[in-house]
Amino acid sequence: MATSFIPKRSIGLEGKEPPPPPEPKSAAGFIKKPKLGSGRARKREIPEGLWTKCPKCSTMIYDKELDDNLKVCPRCSHHFPIGARERIHALVETCSFEEMDPQLISVDILGFTGVAAYADKLESYQRSTGLKDAVVTGIGRIGPYRVGLGVMDFSFLGGSMGSVVGEKLTHLIESATDKGLGLVIVSTSGGARMYEGMFSLMQMAKTAAALAYHAQSRLPYISVLTHPTTAGVMASFATLGDLIIAEPGAMIGFAGPRVIKDTTQAELPPGFQTAEFLQERGLIDSIVSRKEMKERLIQYLGFLLHSQRHGIAAS
Ligand SMILES: [Zn+2]
Numbered sequence: 103m104a105t106s107f108i109p110k111r112s113i114g115l116e117g118k119e120p121p122p123p124p125e126p127k128s129a130a131g132f133i134k135k136p137k138l139g140s141g142r143a144r145k146r147e148i149p150e151g152l153w154t155k156c157p158k159c160s161t162m163i164y165d166k167e168l169d170d171n172l173k174v175c176p177r178c179s180h181h182f183p184i185g186a187r188e189r190i191h192a193l194v195e196t197c198s199f200e201e202m203d204p205q206l207i208s209v210d211i212l213g214f215t216g217v218a219a220y221a222d223k224l225e226s227y228q229r230s231t232g233l234k235d236a237v238v239t240g241i242g243r244i245g246p247y248r249v250g251l252g253v254m255d256f257s258f259l260g261g262s263m264g265s266v267v268g269e270k271l272t273h274l275i276e277s278a279t280d281k282g283l284g285l286v287i288v289s290t291s292g293g294a295r296m297y298e299g300m301f302s303l304m305q306m307a308k309t310a311a312a313l314a315y316h317a318q319s320r321l322p323y324i325s326v327l328t329h330p331t332t333a334g335v336m337a338s339f340a341t342l343g344d345l346i347i348a349e350p351g352a353m354i355g356f357a358g359p360r361v362i363k364d365t366t367q368a369e370l371p372p373g374f375q376t377a378e379f380l381q382e383r384g385l386i387d388s389i390v391s392r393k394e395m396k397e398r399l400i401q402y403l404g405f406l407l408h409s410q411r412h413g414i415a416a417s
Pocket residue numbers: 156157158159160161175176177178179180
């Protein structure tokens with residue numbers, strides 16, 4: 103009892119009392135240690151949500167600095183995930199973005215219940231992300247060019263493509279065709295939304311068909327692939343761009359590497375399914391860092407629209 107009482111008193115009255123009289127050696131050592139330990143622990147306390155550790159270089163980055171840097175690590179340029187609205191803000195001219203279909207929400211048409219009911223999932227993701235679904239679409243100006251812009255958000259159900267994502271993108275593509283505008287779609291997705299079964303798969307054909315009409319009108323479409331872009335989205339509108347560009351280090355593919363490895367029983371080459379790997383093999387035209395994205399899109403749109411006006415084939 104006596105030993106547990108002494109350290110408490112010495113902490114509480116720190117600095118107000120002269121040092122305690124010398125104790126027997128073993129007891130003195132015991133008293134000092136908890137005092138030092140508790141002081142340090144208090145200083146190390148960092149409020150949660152202020153710092154983020156870079157998964158690539160392990161640097162602790164102040165969240166505000168990360169936000170100001172478009173969620174790119176200032177030391178190693180690792181690209182963190184970024185929300186659809188932040189990305190749109192970084193791409194379009196101020197106040198030029200008119201959102202389309204902001205109220206469109208998914209319906210649980212199959213009454214899907216698994217580990218969690220789809221309806222509950224939708225509600226909780228709408229609350230946590232502030233989005234209605236996994237894509238934000240609208241018409242905005244990038245530099246001097248008015249374009250149809252669609253940006254996906256991975257934080258909403260893994261950026262999965264259900265009926266609403268498909269419908270919003272199709273409506274965007276059709277509007278761009280009608281208005282004679284180029285298109286930029288920034289993808290990030292785990293693929294089709296299993297909670298909507300076949301309705302989700304049909305969105306692949308629907309978006310692809312709308313893009314075919316857009317292409318027939320000789321209007322440019324730039325597809326921007328970000329980490330990760332996979333499965334049904336990769337197998338439809340994401341790979342149909344006149345230009346396909348990607349952010350550095352993005353994981354891009356159809357099935358995941360583990361599935362492919364198990365199916366083919368073959369060792370996968372290093373860097374498999376990264377943007378860099380796919381650029382070397384010709385699927386991706388250019389790798390553009392997030393901080394240069396806007397400038398490069400302006401260049402590419404200028405080039406493609408110029409080609410269109412002069413009858414030069416874009417692809
Ligand atoms: Zn880093």
